[in-house]
Amino acid sequence: MSVTDTETISARTPTPRPSRLFRNKSAKIASIPMVFTALVVFIGCTIWTIYHSFTRSRLLPAPEKWVGLENYERLWSENRWLISIENLAIYGACSLVLSLCIGFVLAALLDRKIRFENTIRTIILYPFALSFVVTGLAWQWILNPSLGLQNVVRNWGWESFTFDPLNNPEIVIFGILIAGIWQGSGFVMVLLLAGMRGIDEDIWKASRVEGIPAWKTYIFIVIPMMRPVFITALVIISAGIIKVYDLVVAQTSGGPGIASEVPAKYVIEKMFQAQNLGLGFAASTMMLLSVLVVLIPWAYLEFGGKKNG
Amino acid sequence: MKLTTKLLSATAICAASSAAAVDLEVTHWWTSGGEAAAVSKFAEAFNATEHTWVDGAIAGSGGTARPIIISRILGGDPMGATQLNHGRQAEELIEAGLLLDLTDVAEAEGWKDIVNPPSLLDACTVDGRIYCAPVNIHSWQWIWLSHQAYADAGIDVPSNWDEFVASAPALEAAGKIPLAMGQQPWQSSGAFGVMAVAIAGPDAWAAVNNDKNAEVAAGPEYAAVFEAAANARAFAANSNVQDWNQATNLVITGQAGGQIMGDWAQGEFQVAGQVAGEDYTCLPGLGVNEIISTGGDAFYFPVQDDADVEAAQKELAALLLSPQVQVDFNLAKGSLPIRGDVDLMAANDCMKKGLEILAAGNILKDGSQSLTPDTTSQIEDLMVEFWNDPSITAEDAQSRYAAIIAEAD
Numbered sequence: 051m052s053v054t055d056t057e058t059i060s061a062r063t064p065t066p067r068p069s070r071l072f073r074n075k076s077a078k079i080a081s082i083p084m085v086f087t088a089l090v091v092f093i094g095c096t097i098w099t100i101y102h103s104f105t106r107s108r109l110l111p112a113p114e115k116w117v118g119l120e121n122y123e124r125l126w127s128e129n130r131w132l133i134s135i136e137n138l139a140i141y142g143a144c145s146l147v148l149s150l151c152i153g154f155v156l157a158a159l160l161d162r163k164i165r166f167e168n169t170i171r172t173i174i175l176y177p178f179a180l181s182f183v184v185t186g187l188a189w190q191w192i193l194n195p196s197l198g199l200q201n202v203v204r205n206w207g208w209e210s211f212t213f214d215p216l217n218n219p220e221i222v223i224f225g226i227l228i229a230g231i232w233q234g235s236g237f238v239m240v241l242l243l244a245g246m247r248g249i250d251e252d253i254w255k256a257s258r259v260e261g262i263p264a265w266k267t268y269i270f271i272v273i274p275m276m277r278p279v280f281i282t283a284l285v286i287i288s289a290g291i292i293k294v295y296d297l298v299v300a301q302t303s304g305g306p307g308i309a310s311e312v313p314a315k316y317v318i319e320k321m322f323q324a325q326n327l328g329l330g331f332a333a334s335t336m337m338l339l340s341v342l343v344v345l346i347p348w349a350y351l352e353f354g355g356k357k358n359g
Numbered sequence: 360m361k362l363t364t365k366l367l368s369a370t371a372i373c374a375a376s377s378a379a380a381v382d383l384e385v386t387h388w389w390t391s392g393g394e395a396a397a398v399s400k401f402a403e404a405f406n407a408t409e410h411t412w413v414d415g416a417i418a419g420s421g422g423t424a425r426p427i428i429i430s431r432i433l434g435g436d437p438m439g440a441t442q443l444n445h446g447r448q449a450e451e452l453i454e455a456g457l458l459l460d461l462t463d464v465a466e467a468e469g470w471k472d473i474v475n476p477p478s479l480l481d482a483c484t485v486d487g488r489i490y491c492a493p494v495n496i497h498s499w500q501w502i503w504l505s506h507q508a509y510a511d512a513g514i515d516v517p518s519n520w521d522e523f524v525a526s527a528p529a530l531e532a533a534g535k536i537p538l539a540m541g542q543q544p545w546q547s548s549g550a551f552g553v554m555a556v557a558i559a560g561p562d563a564w565a566a567v568n569n570d571k572n573a574e575v576a577a578g579p580e581y582a583a584v585f586e587a588a589a590n591a592r593a594f595a596a597n598s599n600v601q602d603w604n605q606a607t608n609l610v611i612t613g614q615a616g617g618q619i620m621g622d623w624a625q626g627e628f629q630v631a632g633q634v635a636g637e638d639y640t641c642l643p644g645l646g647v648n649e650i651i652s653t654g655g656d657a658f659y660f661p662v663q664d665d666a667d668v669e670a671a672q673k674e675l676a677a678l679l680l681s682p683q684v685q686v687d688f689n690l691a692k693g694s695l696p697i698r699g700d701v702d703l704m705a706a707n708d709c710m711k712k713g714l715e716i717l718a719a720g721n722i723l724k725d726g727s728q729s730l731t732p733d734t735t736s737q738i739e740d741l742m743v744e745f746w747n748d749p750s751i752t753a754e755d756a757q758s759r760y761a762a763i764i765a766e767a768d
Binding site: 108109110124128129130217219303305306307308309319320322323324325326329 | 422425426429430433448450451452455542543599601731732733735736737740741743744746747748759766
């Protein structure tokens with residue numbers, strides 16, 4: 051025994067290092083449960099869903115009823131899905147741009163070391179503490195023509211004022227957008243404010259010495275330095291956009307007609323109300339694709355970029 | 360051998376007689392005033408036995424409750440009993456063996472002889488076995504007309520759909536909404552179904568809904584239905600309400616001329632203290648084809664691995680169909696009983712009209728008994744879009760409808 055032991059030790063000593071796989075063994079063993087969870091729950095279930103999107107599963111999953119692309123063909127021929135995608139695109143683009151702009155402007159204003167910063171920050175962040183359902187209901191009332199904004203303005207004497215987005219199929223998605231931005235821009239502000247606070251005081255001193263106006267400093271110096279924070283904010287906002295569901299349910303339940311339907315609502319309703327799992331899985335696979343479209347460029351920028359720079 | 364049999368049967372008797380009192384959770388979506396009153400009749404009757412009714416009401420409509428109920432059954436947390444609309448909604452649950460076979464109860468109670476119309480029991484039957492207990496009949500084919508609205512407009516209350524269409528301009532001139540209509544998908548889809556039976560006739564309706572004949576759906580009978588629906592859409596343009604009972608309220612208060620809605624609307628008129636024939640008129644089949652569909656509610660009993668619970672489930676199933684419970688429940692609910700041999704003297708005019716039509720056998724299967732939830736939801740999507748977007752022409756909608764019927768399984 052002892053002979054073989056010393057032999058192996060002496061045999062190993064000259065080899066420079068064990069292969070990469072066996073380095074930090076204890077750390078790797080400790081992470082096995084997490085790796086397992088990730089593989090089974092995230093990747094395994096995703097593959098299961100994608101597989102079943104090619105089957106004629108109705109109320110129960112039916113892996114044996116393979117139908118190829120039938121569900122996808124039906125999905126892309128359905129008006130409701132097309133409208134959902136269109137709404138998501140409008141809501142997504144507007145929500146992304148507006149909440150970043152509003153969040154940045156608010157953060158920049160707070161960054162000027164104003165008085166009562168804490169109070170104002172809390173007030174602006176407050177909507178984020180509300181759930182989407184509460185937000186949706188509150189804005190449903192605010193935008194209701196006979197209870198909310200329109201009524202108030204008319205009572206002030208502007209009789210012809212009309213603002214009724216939730217009952218107009220053309221602009222209903224903007225009614226939802228208002229609520230979404232109200233809820234989300236405070237959070238973006240806090241993220242960006244944290245980023246701004248991370249910027250070295252000396253940079254501000256230098257720019258003051260050079261006589262550069264504050265707005266120019268923000269646009270040409272601060273924003274480029276805050277790139278990682280912006281990317282984080284971007285990913286968080288995008289994920290929120292793609293899964294928007296409860297806001298729509300609370301505010302319009304997809305109406306009027308199907309004018310404010312969104313993909314997440316389509317998935318839920320096809321899976322559980324229409325009892326058509328296959329179609330719901332096909333729709334959720336399309337949603338996953340859209341998430342990947344956002345995620346892959348981000349991963350490329352974050353991880354691929356560092357190697358070059 | 361003989362001793363064993365004796366012992367076995369003795370044990371069986373002991374087991375049967377010692378059946379413990381069971382708390383049975385019953386889920387349903389009857390939460391509006393009249394509905395809650397009706398379901399409490401069941402609870403009272405069941406609590407009178409040694410068992411206890413644990414009420415599991417789920418707020419919202421069937422559309423909200425059904426996914427919760429089904430996911431609980433699938434997820435291995437079955438309730439004691441649950442309401443569902445009978446028909447194809449539970450088909451796959453039965454095939455997966457998740458629902459209790461009630462055939463022995465049905466045979467002991469003679470359901471085959473008492474349930475009228477028999478199609479209700481057929482809807483509970485899969486491969487000759489019975490899996491649900493029908494409790495009431497609801498029909499969609501009614502239009503409710505407000506006497507006050509017509510009095511305000513200075514014209515007579517119409518007696519059929521054509522007169523209703525002709526009276527619409529006068530109502531509009533008097534500042535009324537001719538047709539009240541909630542914005543939820545099932546309402547637009549339901550109203551369309553009613554117009555299809557009334558205008559295309561029951562034969563064309565059956566060809567489309569039962570035989571999935573896409574040619575009929577694309578044909579001239581249905582073209583007339585889509586024309587009528589386009590008209591109705593214009594009449595309902597100013598009705599900006601969501602829920603069906605808000606729309607019914609427009610009729611009750613005389614702000615709207617009429618509403619196409621199932622017989623459950625009657626409960627709202629009753630609660631408002633209105634009298635059929637004096638304050639409001641009901642026209643079955645829009646006054647054109649006096650025919651009603653016989654959809655309704657049924658109770659299903661998810662399989663549980665406890666013999667006591669199973670005994671209580673079967674007891675409840677038998678109780679739901681017993682004559683007195685049927686009368687109490689249906690009077691409170693405003694629906695028709697599923698057995699023809701009970702006495703409904705207390706019924707109001709509209710219910711009596713329904714009972715007469717039922718007795719005369721002018722009945723249709725309900726859409727939910729012949730169409731899968733998938734097809735139903737596709738039609739609902741189409742209808743709610745059509746109903747809210749005047750730019751979709753009747754022809755477009757009809758061709759899309761025919762395509763859905765062609766794809767239906």
